[in-house]
Amino acid sequence: MPLTVPSFDLSGKVAVITGASRGIGQAITELYAQAGAKVVLSSRKLEGLEEVASSIRAAGGEALAVAAHNGDKAQLQALVQKSVEAYGGVDILVNNAATNPHFGPVLEAEDSMWQKTFEVNLMGNFWLCQAVAPIMRVRGGGRIINVASVNGIRPGAMQGVYSVTKAGIINLTQTLAMELAADKIRVNAIAPGLVRTKFARAIWESDVVYNAIVGRTPVNRIGEPDDIAGIALYLAAPASEFTTGQVFVVDGGISVPML
Numbered sequence: 001m002p003l004t005v006p007s008f009d010l011s012g013k014v015a016v017i018t019g020a021s022r023g024i025g026q027a028i029t030e031l032y033a034q035a036g037a038k039v040v041l042s043s044r045k046l047e048g049l050e051e052v053a054s055s056i057r058a059a060g061g062e063a064l065a066v067a068a069h070n071g072d073k074a075q076l077q078a079l080v081q082k083s084v085e086a087y088g089g090v091d092i093l094v095n096n097a098a099t100n101p102h103f104g105p106v107l108e109a110e111d112s113m114w115q116k117t118f119e120v121n122l123m124g125n126f127w128l129c130q131a132v133a134p135i136m137r138v139r140g141g142g143r144i145i146n147v148a149s150v151n152g153i154r155p156g157a158m159q160g161v162y163s164v165t166k167a168g169i170i171n172l173t174q175t176l177a178m179e180l181a182a183d184k185i186r187v188n189a190i191a192p193g194l195v196r197t198k199f200a201r202a203i204w205e206s207d208v209v210y211n212a213i214v215g216r217t218p219v220n221r222i223g224e225p226d227d228i229a230g231i232a233l234y235l236a237a238p239a240s241e242f243t244t245g246q247v248f249v250v251d252g253g254i255s256v257p258m259l
Helices: 023-034 046-058 073-087 111-138 160-183 207-215 225-236
Strands: 014-018 038-043 063-067 092-095 142-147 185-192 247-250
Touching: 014 023, 014 073, 014 111, 023 038, 023 046, 023 092, 023 225, 038 046, 038 073, 046 063, 063 073, 073 111, 092 111, 092 225, 111 142, 111 160, 111 185, 142 160, 142 225, 160 185, 185 225, 225 247
Parallel strands: 014 038, 014 092, 038 063, 092 142, 142 185, 185 247
Antiparallel strands: none
């Protein structure tokens, strides 16, 4: 019996991507649009979103830009509502937006930093999952993809608050995967290593840190946003129908134990 070629076609699907104006979010959005999805881009500032959306439309795709703060429940609910009004529903959610206001020993983090990081990195993702799940259920299924971090598996030095929220995202992913499986909603997480984005610029622009990381990475480089977009496409596509509750580490092999 001939093998069936896995489908990565997103034609007719509606995808909501947060943190979509640059970096990993932009790369995922553009790839989804190329695969046929109607994409809804979200971040705090509309200007950057419109640039990406205009580029997608110029290439023949469908894109809607919606400004929404990932730490504001009302704005996120409005984001989902606008997606439904524009395209009729939501089939794919990519929780990519994040913040990291504290760099230093975790015991020195102020309460306000904990609050902000939890609201944006964890609660915002939960609020969006809560808003889209009923819509996906009615549509017969869907995909939720949470962008976590290798720091959610093994804490990053001087990034304790951020690491704790990313660990929470991984647990949220696994919990929702169990609870939503019967509704044919697949929930998975991506845990990137160091990626060349504006968000991580302070790390990769430091020659000392950059060289230390690359020196321990088997593929001998740090990641690029496109390196993360590929696995995000798999998790959004029909090809991943039997995949749920998993954490996909994409870090160039740096987390592999060294002899």
